Amino acid sequence: MSLRGKAAIVGAALAGCGEAHGRTSMDITIEAVHGALADAGVKLSEVDAIATCQPLDLLSGLTLVQELGIAPKFTMNNRMGGSSFLSHTMWAAMLLETGLAETVVICYGSNQRTASGKLMTAIGLPTYEAPYKPMFPLSSYALAADRHMHQFGTTREQLADVAVAARGWAQKNPEAFVRDPLTREDVIASRLISDPLRVRDCCLVTDGGAALVMRRAEVAVDHPQPPVYFLGGGEGTTHRDISEMADLTVTGAAQSGAAAMAMAGVSAADIDVVQLYDAFTINVILFLEDLGFCKKGEGGAFVQGGRIAPGGELPVNTNGGGLSCVHPGMYGMFTLVEAVRQLRGQTGERQIEGAELALCHGNGGVLSSQVTNILGTSATL
Secondary structure (H helix, E strand, C coil), X not given: CCCCCCEEEEEEEEEEEECXXXXXXXXHXXXXXXXXHHHHCCCHHHCCEEEECCCCCCCHHHHHHHHHCCCCCEEECCCECECHHHHHHHHHHHHHHCCCCCCEEEEEEECHHHHCCCCCCCCCCCCCCHHHCCCCXXXXXXXXXXXXXXXXXXXXXXXXXXXXXXXXXXXXXCCCCCCCXXXXXXXXXXXXXXXXEEHHHECCCCEEEEEEEEEEXXXXXXXXXXXXXXXXXXXXXXCCXXXXXXXXXXXXXXXXXXXXXXXXXXXXXXXXXXXXXXXXXXXXXXXHHHCCCCCCCCHHHHCHHHCCCCCCCCCECCCCHHHHXXXXXXXXXXXXXXXXXXXXXXXXXXXXXXXXXXXEEEEECCCCEXXXXXXXXXXXX
């Protein structure tokens, strides 16, 4: 069964991005939910399915239902890290297509920055890695970066170009948390965290939340905002612990991207705007390769010269990404909201003219879970 064009995002909202002093993760989530419902022109009482996962609450679906005061037919709480929400859109499309739900809300919120100022995780170190005292998850991504540099000749400058491009987009986004100028030299001179990654190679630690409302395609046009259609989705899960990753330079995005594009009937060359989970600069290089925007090993060269920056040929992370806009523990929701806004033509100075197809990609664990969504305007149906 193909889900192409069977469901659409009819509401989207952000909440508490940056610093949300005095608010809990659930407070931020609920604010985002109400914002997305208002954007969609949908009442809370109409919601009959909900999907979420919160930073530290393993039963957060139940908590959210209770806090909202609703009794949905379905509650999804599958948790794969930052890729979870792009999986939730696929589940939502299936529920809607089969008639098991009419209105699905997907949401997330975290007060990571104001609660602790550092990564908060309920996941302990893997048994066989713990004796080496790695920084979790940072050291895992540093291993992947080091291997890519060794195997393909990827350079420090190329990694830095990813961060510089993200900052360029953030400077066009008034909602981005960090908008100061950033150069290659700044990135390379920043504090070493886990060799070869430096602090500017790493995502922000912020608060923030986001929510989406999804409905069947045939009713999507009955809402205030232009619908953004779900055209394709795919997943790829390869491991949990970095020590069990078969090849540090190849991620499950090769699987998820191929499946999503096959369902959507598109190729990488057709995509107008790309939203990637850029927890670290190496992520963008790996995902561009595995999703088919360039060949394996050529990601470093691909991002040089401002190719993914404002004015470049491939707009990537047009909100500033997790590196410069927002990253409250799990970033996947924010790829979706930015894509929706781009396809609606609502992103102001950073708007990609004529954008009709967007690729969103989420990463969970330590390059463990990869999920890809293809979204499009009505012109793509």
